[in-house]
Amino acid sequence: MQPRSLILTDLVKSYDRRTNAVDHIDLRIEAGEFVSFLGPSGSGKTTTLMMIAGFEQPTAGEIKLDGRAIEQVPPYDRNIGMVFQNYALFPHMTVRGNVGYPLRIRHMAKDVMRQRVDKALAMVGLSTFGERYPAELSGGQQQRVALARALVFEPGLILLDEPLGALDKNLREHMQVELKRIHKELGVTMIYVTHDQTEAMTMSDRIAVFNAGRIEHLGTPTEVYFKPRTRFVASFVGDSNLLEGTAGKGGVVEIPGFGPVATAATDLAPGAPALLLMRPEIFEVVADGEGASVTGNHLEVADVVNYGDSLLLIGKAGGQALRVRVPSRVAAGYEAGGRYGIRWNPANVQVVGG
Amino acid sequence: MGSSVSRLLRGPAVLYLPAALFLLVFFLVPLFNVAWMSFTEPDTGVGNYIAFFSSSFDVGVLLNTFKTAAIVTLTSLIFAYPVAYVAARYGGAFGSFLLIVVTLSFWTSFLVRTYAWMVILGVKGPITAALVMLGWSPPPQILFTTFASTFAMTHLLMPFMILTLYAVMRRIDATYMRAAAGLGAKPLKAFTSIYLPLSLPGIANGSVLVFITCLGFYVTPVLLGSPRDKMIAGRIGDEIEQMLNFGGASAMAMVLLVATLGLFALYSRFFGLDKLWK
Amino acid sequence: MYSEKTFPIKLVAGLIALFIAAPMFIVIPMSFSTAPSLEFPPPGYWLGYYQRFFTDRNWTLPLFNSIVIGLGTTVLTLALAAPAAFALVRHDFRGKALLNLVLMMPLVVPHIVMALAYYSYFGALRLVQSYTGLILAHTCLSMPVAILILTAALKTFDRNLERAAANLGSRPLTTFRLVTLPVLKPAFLVAGLFVFIHSFDETVIALFISGRDTTTLPRQMFNSFLMQADPVLSAASSVLFTAVLIAVAVPAVMRAMRRRRPTPGRA
């Protein structure tokens, strides 16, 4: 199928004419891309998707599919596949009936139809389930039927609204891999809504981080994680320490109580306020007396959380709340009330919005 | 004009207008006509109402109707409550059995069930036979008494009461009772302090609906009841069929209608009309 | 541990249920009785009253009439109630509360009042003793039941199904035909069944406005009550009861069978 490109220009949607559920969104998605919409509940992800699919009329702005404006095109003529959060399988039709529905609507010949339904079912691994009704399938199987139904008419753009939200963790991870495989195999453009950041990180070519109806950051997973544009993005994606300070000379930022922190930034105006992002995993804990704590910072640990593969030390350093993540070691022996030297590589310190 | 019509046709009006107009023409207008007749047949004025309220016989019928409705409501509530309670609280096969019996009975025509009581309470029926065997001679007249019609109405409306109670009780969380027991309440105490108050909406729903149905009951009192202790619906029927007194019948119908709607309005003020059926 | 003696209350509930079911234990044996009048226990058994019920024109005509009127009422009620239910659930409009009130009102107006109303109103319109009059009257009285069942079903209907259908390429009418209607089919069937039974059982209005050629079964039964002794009544009652039994039991059995339907994949 031919992958399709999508351009959203200054898109606005207001349900109540006072607040904007979607607030001036600009987005350009290339043909064949896998883009995630990541954001908290109520941030406008579904609303955006509904406008793309044609179920909601934009209050203002433009939606272009393959360069053609489609606001006036009714949903049934848009040829966009969609997987609904609750799957929306037709309960009175078998799996074959569901998957064959779009082909039947398009008056396809019986044998072509059978072939394509078979192919779609094989793709999602449900070849032997064709005669079952949706109520006779598990959640994961229903999800795959919904996916097959969205693929079978070769739409070129597929929208997925939290498709894995209802599945347990193992099944979810399995389906993430499956989805990526299908994306690669078919080369279609996919827009994937989620509020699970790990999911967005592992699957996407690019992530659009939504907050209060706006896209706060659009970028690759690496960019969003390591170079967040805004404070919101920095705190929403991943675990973070955000430290406020004042820029000095040569990329150094003075954090009250904590001391000067060197950064890789080159364009900081001296005297301007600056927000630093230090991910918990950039720190190293060093034994006192090793003298390695170049900055002389110490972490006073108030709490230790064991994640199994890592430990999270929660405490304060120089009066600033700090979270430090260290690999689990049998012999580490960190405990609440302890005081440990910490160090980090300045290259890993990010200036938010820089 | 033309444009407003076409706008109307594109909105929901085209969906609801047929039903609305139908009920206007075939329900509201006939009903209004009854109100009209009560003030105009045979003479204009409130004569029919004065005649009704100054006839000690008719006032007696009205009072008897309310009294019977109250007795039926109370009795059927007392008998319905344990059945609904067991079905809702303990469920299982026994609960399903109870519900099936009740549902079957609910859907069986009033006439059929009234007929059954006519047989059971009749002169050649099992009750009379049993009384004779116990040496009660001559056996008492049971059929065509106020007792017979009240008894049968209670039986007829009990399934309705049970299903209404059950609809509310089904949603009472069993954990409340367990929590109460966990806090040291004896079963009876837990019931009176937790379950009974929570089932009150069901009691209110069922009682009001049964009471209202009973006020307008026609078939059973006419067939099984005493000709001396009439209820108002039967009285209206007589007035139409035997007297052809439409004015008088209309006035009585209006009294019955106002009582029914008034009760219902009062009730839905407190409980909400739409909560009734959910 | 929490425990409570449940036996006594279950016994009470069981006895009351027996009392509720009791009449049918009388009526059904009665219908096979040879006694010419109401007598229990029956002196002997035969099928004569069933034969009379299904061959005597005094009974077959009312039965036929009731079926015709019931079917007419069902069709007309659903035709009016279904669109109204869609309007009530899916649209907001001025006068919605009033409409709701009017649609529910037939539920609480006593039948004797409506009997009087129709007796005089249909008298003027020359609709007394006609199928039309009875169907119109029964349709009004059945409207609330149909509206309640249909709106309840529509409220739980997942709008995403319609969206999905549109998304897959079907136009609104096709979506309605292939998705909305089939998904709501059980609700329509239930509503239709309730309306039919409602009309079929309705006695009071039929007593006043049916007659001669349009006499309904309940009216015929009522009249033979007044004459006291027609034992065909017991056969008629048993037939009606059996019909209800089937109506209640068949959907339950069908549901049970559907759940057990074997659904092997085509390996």
Ligand SMILES: Nc1ncnc2c1ncn2[C@@H]1O[C@H](COP(=O)(O)OP(=O)(O)OP(=O)(O)O)[C@@H](O)[C@H]1O
């Ligand atoms: N049909 C509607 N009518 C009115 N307001 C709506 C409607 N749908 C959504 N909203 C509002 O628009 C805002 C954005 O909602 P939206 O469903 O797009 O959020 P979301 O990002 O998909 O959230 P979630 O992660 O919870 O699904 C919310 O404030 C919501 O309350």
Ligand SMILES: [Mg+2]
């Ligand atoms: Mg959403």
